[in-house]
Amino acid sequence: MxxxxxxxxxxxxxxxxxxxxxxxxxxxxxxxxxxxxxxxxxxxxxxxxxxxxxxxxxxxxxxxxxxxxxxxxxxxxxxxxxxxxxxxxxxxxxxxxxxxxxxxxxxxxxxxxxxxxxxxxxxxxxxxxxxxxxxxxxxxxxxxxxxxxxxxxxxxxxxxxxxxxxxxxxxxxxxxxxxxxxxxxxxxxxxxxxxxxxxxxxxxxxxxxxxxxxxxxxxxxxxxxxxxxxxxxxxxxxxxxxxxxxxxxxxxxxxxxxxxxxxxxxxxxxxxxxxxxxxxxxxxxxxxxxxxxxxxxxxxxxxxxxxxWWTNEGQKISKSVGNVIDPLAIIDEYGLDQVRYFMMREVPFGKDGDYSKRAIISRMNGDLANDIGNLSQRVLSMVFKNCDGQIPEHGLFTDADKLLLDSVSGLHQKLRTEFDRQNFHKGLESVWEVISSANKYVDEQAPWALRKTDMERMGTVLYVLTESIRQIAILLQPVMPQSMNKMLDQLSLPADVRVFSHLTTPLQSGIAIDKPEGIFPRYVEEEGA
Missing domain, CATH: 3.40.50.620 (HUPs)
Structure with a gap:
């Protein structure tokens, strides 16, 4: 060479x-x-x-x-x-x-x-x-x-x-x-x-x-x-x-x-x-x-x-046509981290892609509000309400628990591999596959029902979910730094343990958290827009 x-x-x-x-x-x-x-x-x-x-x-x-x-x-x-x-x-x-x-x-x-x-x-x-x-x-x-x-x-x-x-x-x-x-x-x-x-x-x-x-x-x-x-x-x-x-x-x-x-x-x-x-x-x-x-x-x-290159609603971008996309305008309309995520996820990096209002709203309401936003909000709300506002203790992990935790712990290397080849969309797809698994796990384990029958098991389920959210939020910081910092703040995670070397250090039980607030609100179009 x-x-x-x-x-x-x-x-x-x-x-x-x-x-x-x-x-x-x-x-x-x-x-x-x-x-x-x-x-x-x-x-x-x-x-x-x-x-x-x-x-x-x-x-x-x-x-x-x-x-x-x-x-x-x-x-x-x-x-x-x-x-x-x-x-x-x-x-x-x-x-x-x-x-x-x-x-x-x-x-x-x-x-x-x-x-x-x-x-x-x-x-x-x-x-x-x-x-x-x-x-x-x-x-x-x-x-x-x-x-x-x-x-x-x-x-x-x-x-x-x-x-x-x-x-x-x-x-x-x-x-x-x-x-x-x-x-x-x-x-x-x-x-x-x-x-x-x-x-x-x-x-x-x-x-x-x-x-x-x-x-x-x-x-x-x-x-x-x-x-x-x-x-x-x-x-x-x-x-x-x-x-x-x-x-x-x-x-x-x-x-x-x-x-x-x-x-x-x-x-x-x-x-x-x-x-x-x-x-x-x-x-x-x-x-x-x-x-x-x-x-x-x-x-x-x-x-x-x-x-x-980007097109705009299927059209080639041109000053003469008047369809140039102003990044400041779309950030003002949809939010910074929402735009950052959309641009890295929507298009296979290296290929041409199309910017459309429908596509970005779909990503905002689907991937962000429904998937990761809803996961974090409902899990941390249950922790705050049912675990005295503290990260719960956990018991022995079941096969279902281990399956989710293993899939989360494998994300770091997957992201390394994909990002090292600038395959940002593939890396993010792998994260959302795990987020989907976590949401499915919530529904299957039903911690709200366990609250009435098995409080110890409820604590373990909520711990597994909270630990999953911690690792996902740490890994998504490069794409959505402000939003993920808010999510990690809600876990009361100190700044010095938000680096990747701390991914393998499990979340400590007993840490007090505040009542969570939504991070990714749904985007609702104004009538006539």
Whole structure:
């Protein structure tokens, strides 16, 4: 494997505690306000970062904004303000989103920061000194919206006969002096990487796309522009600014202290464990980025994961159609943790999915209110009412008790396995299977009837259920941190025992609890809505 890269599983089990874990979102382009796609990517990273922290890993979780390029320069000019002031304003919208969505990122990087300019110019010099960057001239089709160049064969035509990129973006013919990166020299090395580490690009369908692209032949990549000025100047030739992708991708290195490879953050967290991206920018991350790193003799990230896109009520999301989903609006409507759960559960991660009002209400009222909410509320209410407001003592466990407790205790490893492959929906499905079993157990054991005939057995049943709720709530903290903290508060569980290492430490009997309150109310639509 190139550059001595460890496989993903070996990597996450190395280092201090259970290992170091570095996860990144793409840096978001600041020519517009955040939408559901931005929230989705960052949420997936947040869930994984929180899971790994609770599982004993040293975690670094990075997000931020991409603030250079022709689109930003044009948007700032249209707004009638300086590009830096424009990016200051729009970048703040993304920073605000992290707070509203309760994201736990450790750093927020902006490509206009001095630390980033330093990292970009250093890696440029390294690539140039090693002979992988040369000066030439570029003539070809360029999409401003995508910040990408396309060949004639990749283009199609719209109804008006205009050439358009595969993404639907308009293209324009560009001719200008340009520095080039010798991407053509890395085709075989990249194919060797994909072959030796099948998990480097996931899911498999995206990996196959990348392999097909590279097998089609790689051309040298234009890495500078002269027709606009808003970017990082090329060292030694400030007539050129760096092409946005060499600039943007380097952010992952900047945030761990590059170019100082003796920096403690760099030593602990590089190479990155997972770069989470949308499928539209997979090529840049799975082809260009490893080629840049190979050329610079830097270790490669462990995984590039490309997730799908959302549609809205079955329609492709488009500003022109007016159906862009504002994450702040749906959080305000349905609740933060409800939206977090829906987005992680509704769609197999990696595939396209549809957002619909009916679907999110179904998840809220079914999975949350009826299943886990009702389980917790009725069990803890019985404990409070019938066990003097204390976690009850338990007797010998029956086969039915052991079956439920065993299924609950097996969840941690199931979630580890699924989350380590970014199969968030599968992990959550396994949790809800156990929640369903717990609700069935309540009905079968009927503790309200046992209260009249066998108080000791009633105490054991309620203990089994309360212990099940404890473990489930601990495991669901990464997805619904606020709601699960409320549930654990109702169990009077101290903060320091809410980590995964305490899952095997059974709940203590005799702990006093307060009268429980509902955590997941049913959503009732207003008439005429």
């Amino acid at each position: 190139p550059n001595g890269a460890l496989c993903y599983q070996e990597f996450i089990m190395s280092g201090s505690k259970n290992g170091s874990f570095y996860i990144t979102t793409p840096i978001y382009y600041v020519n517009d306000k955040p939408h559901i796609g931005h929230a989705y990517t960052t949420l997936a990273c947040d869930v994984l970062a929180r899971f790994k922290r609770l599982d004993g890993y040293d975690v670094k979780f990075l997000t931020g904004t991409d603030e250079h390029g022709q689109k930003v320069e044009a948007s700032a000019e249209k707004a009638g303000i300086d590009p830096q002031l424009f990016t200051d304003r729009v970048s703040q919208n993304f920073r605000d989103l992290t707070k509203v969505c309760n994201f736990s990122n450790d750093d927020f990087i902006r490509t206009t920061e001095e630390r980033h300019k330093k990292a970009c110019q250093h890696i440029w010099k390294v690539l140039e000194d090693k002979g992988f960057i040369y000066l030439g001239s570029y003539a070809g089709w360029y999409a401003v919206r995508d910040e990408a160049f396309y060949t004639e064969t990749e283009l199609t035509k719209d109804a008006n006969g205009k050439r358009i990129a595969p993404t639907g973006a308009e293209v324009e013919w560009v001719e200008e002096p340009s520095y080039f990166f010798k991407l053509s020299a890395f085709g075989d090395k990249l194919l060797e990487l994909y072959e030796s580490d099948p998990d480097f690009v996931l899911p498999d369908s995206r990996r196959n796309e990348v392999i097909s692209f590279v097998k089609g032949g790689l051309r040298d990549l234009s890495v500078s522009r002269t027709t606009f000025k808003w970017g990082v100047p090329v060292p030694g030739n400030d007539e050129h600014i760096m092409y946005v992708w060499l600039d943007a991708l380097t952010n992952y290195l900047t945030a761990v202290g590059y170019p100082d490879e003796n920096n403690s953050n760099y030593k602990e967290f590089w190479p990155a464990t997972v770069h989470m991206v949308g499928k539209d920018i997979l090529r840049f991350h799975a082809v260009y980025w490893p080629a840049f790193l190979m050329a610079a003799d830097l270790p490669l990230p462990k995984r590039i994961y490309a997730h799908g």
